[in-house]
Amino acid sequence: MIIVKIGGGDKINIKGIIEVIVHGANALRDKLAEDLGQPKQVLTSVKGYTSVYSDEKLLDVMMMAYAGLRNKRIVELCHQHGINAVGLSGLDGKIVQGRRNKGIRVYQGKKLKIVRDFSGKPQTVNAPLLQLLLDNGYVPVLTVPIIDEQNAAINTENDDVVRVLQQALQADMVINLIGAPGFLENKDDENSLIENIFASELEAREQQVDGRMKRKMLAVRKLFEHGASKVIISDGRTKHPVTDALAGKGTVIT
């Protein structure tokens, strides 16, 4: 079982992709939010992790960008390549259920403040529904939002969705397609690709980067803590990203 995670950047080539798919749409969401005159606000937790302030309006925009436009265009593309895709948000059949955050500790100026929004962490997967679809030849194409314990839609990181999926499906390999050749020693230099990383190095690598990449590396670390044996961070912009990844291009983490 291979899970393919597609980043939310603009330039991901979604052709040539197979199996369970989890995708983002952050670039699309941000543009849509801008166009609608309600640009996203970013929170930075006291621990240094950034996240989008997810109020009800931002959730609306997410439903449009992730579960709507991006998800359905990926499903359409899959069908055009003979893949019988079914697009689902985490809400559908409660396929990904989570716990809403009690609040995120942020500094406002020098003042510590707790901000609560519609965001949280995925906890469980409706594995029987996923299995039902897989057993009948469908390829689930999953994205956020997910559903919380009160049946409200919440935002979460797709990387965390991949983690709970990996556990539920016992996937041995996760392919993480991003808008770069892989993990870069210097994020501004595409020639600084690191080809191999040991799982034991992940915590150190995480400290080396910030923003979304920091969160991504944390998610990869958690994948190994929960039983993954191989994660490939690879370029989603090539013609055949999955084939390339399986051929060992990108950053192979073992």
Place this chain on the structure above:
Amino acid sequence: MIIVKIGGGDKINIKGIIEVIVHGANALRDKLAEDLGQPKQVLTSVKGYTSVYSDEKLLDVMMMAYAGLRNKRIVELCHQHGINAVGLSGLDGKIVQGRRNKGIRVYQGKKLKIVRDFSGKPQTVNAPLLQLLLDNGYVPVLTVPIIDEQNAAINTENDDVVRVLQQALQADMVINLIGAPGFLENKDDENSLIENIFASELEAREQQVDGRMKRKMLAVRKLFEHGASKVIISDGRTKHPVTDALAGKGTVIT
């Protein structure tokens, strides 16, 4: 088996609804298109039926409004009422497949012109997938777009989706929730409700109205041609629209 169709108006109360659901989102789509600076264009065919000019951008907006925001908020609401909903567009698992229109004959000034867009008519339903979901306790919540014979996303009338669903599922009753008390003798007078219509009168009633309602009545007529025994056009704005409809409120067509 009862199919519930929810109109796309702003004021539909989506609480208290059960079973297979098909929903619109035209008010939301129109507002979104306006907000994004690309207001919809309406085509009027030579036969007098109106339809939205569905180019690729309009399809994008539809995916956001129908399959994204509206679909996922309905799914969320269903879960909050104990209904295990799975939201799907017609693209997902090719659950509703259709044929793209060859072109719509319109007058531009006095000149007859054929305009081709991404719109069409639904032809087939993936009944096994619907049945798989129903048999496992899920309530499918369906909306446009659907998929055409070339695996492209196309716009279609949700009323036509209801028709092919009714045939595929052999539903005996269709409840059509709209933003009015039912079929009105005078569309501007909510007190002019017609409580009972015989199927044989439908063609005449269709001539009495225009715009969306004309198309809706055509769709109802086709439901009877394909085996429906009862259609209720009822008010979606009440507290318990389905209960009300089943109690005979609205326009009962037999």
